[in-house]
Amino acid sequence: MQRKREIVTGIDIGTYTVRVVIAEWGKDMTMPRIIGTGMSESRGLRHGYIVNIGDTAKSIQTAVAKAEKASGVKVRRAFISAGGIGLDGISATGTAMITRADGEVTDLDIKKAIDSCETESRELQNKRIIHAIPISYRLDGNEVLGKPQRMKGMKLEAKLLLITALSQHINDTILAVEEAGIEVEDVFASPLAAGYVTITRQQKTAGCVLANIGAETVSIVVFENNIPVSLKVFPIGSTDITNDLALGLKVSLDEAESIKLGKTADSRFPKKKVDDIVSARLSDIFDLIDAHLTQIGRNQLLPAGVIITGGGSGISAVSDMAKAALHLPSRIGYPSFGSADPRSGDSQFKGEMVNIPAWTVAYGLCILGFSSDKESSGGVPSVKNIKNFLLDFFKQFLP
Secondary structure (H helix, E strand, C coil), X not given: CCCCCCEEEEEEECCCEEEEEEEECCCCCCCCXXXXXXXXXXXXXECCEECCHHXXXXXXXXXXXXXXXXXXXXXXXXXXXXXXXXXXXXXXXXXXXXXXXXXXXXXXXXXXXXXXXXXXXXXCCCEEEEEEEEEEEXXXXXXXXXXXXXXXXXXXXXXXXXXXXXXXXXHHHHXXXXXXXXXXXXXXXXXXXXXXXXXXXXXXXXXXXXXXXXXXXXXXXXXXXXXXXXXXXXXXXXXXXXXXXXXXXXXXXXXXXXXXXXXXXXCCCCHHHHHHHHHHHHHHHHHHHHHHHHHCCCCCCCCCCEEEECHHHHCCCHXXXXXXHHCCCEEECCCCCHHHCHHHCCCCCCCCCCCHHHHXXXXXXXXXXXXXXXXXXXXXXXXXXXXXXXXXXXXXXXX
């Protein structure tokens, strides 16, 4: 009997581009193999949120059709990303009294403490929790090293990172995907999906910040002790650099984009002038990141440094600028594609992988999709049950 193929699709709906990755995971593979990709220009979005559902649905259909043609697989269900300026990370603390007579901590006590976090947080109006990530626990005022199950005490305190998105934006995104004829299996935050395939466990444990420079937003997630401890999205992106170049050099937006990415070398424009324009806007971006790191007490205190991904990572000076501005080691974040790395010339890879760091979210969605398949006993949960599923999924982040 022929074994059923394990196939997962990830759809990254960005402000500038929709990217689709179809991946397959066989029993002899250590990582999923990409069997098809598709890309199309995003329409109907602004700063990562949807302003025209119909236009966005057409963009999704176009990208999915290309991925289907490359892979020979019909896409019926997919995991999608949540990003844009509506995405946010909120720190919350909740408490619960231990219910058992002998004082032993149970899963029910932990759930009550987590539910208390969500109930007491005043920043959740019009927002939906898409990830609730345990950061630490305290039992009777003492820090718990590891998991609190089966320890004994009277009062359990849980500190969580609640990653939220505006409910309207999530609902509109799901509607657009469904209008494109695809069922949404789950929603994951874009920065976490990107981090899942670009950052090693060692880097997450030591401490690092992943900066995804998109077209109109920059999203960052800070990892420490293998746990996401902070997430932030800024309303600035690589399109601002393109606009600055168009104004400063008096050229079209297409020419400015090529100059920004180093694809055009025109003697009419002094290199110093181009570098000054690009550096000025990158400085604005890294000043925002530095201010956030200072706010959470991690400024210059992340040994694994800053990892840059997204479409803006294609700017030649971006890594050096990050190193100088943040006083941290810096590198471009390339996703780990296992044995099917398209950069290696693997003939099994099919599709249009044009800017590898820009595809980290779509590929990360596939990895998370496979993980959820294996983690959940009753199949992949629907988006309605996403909160409960992810509480279990992110337990793996605890030390």
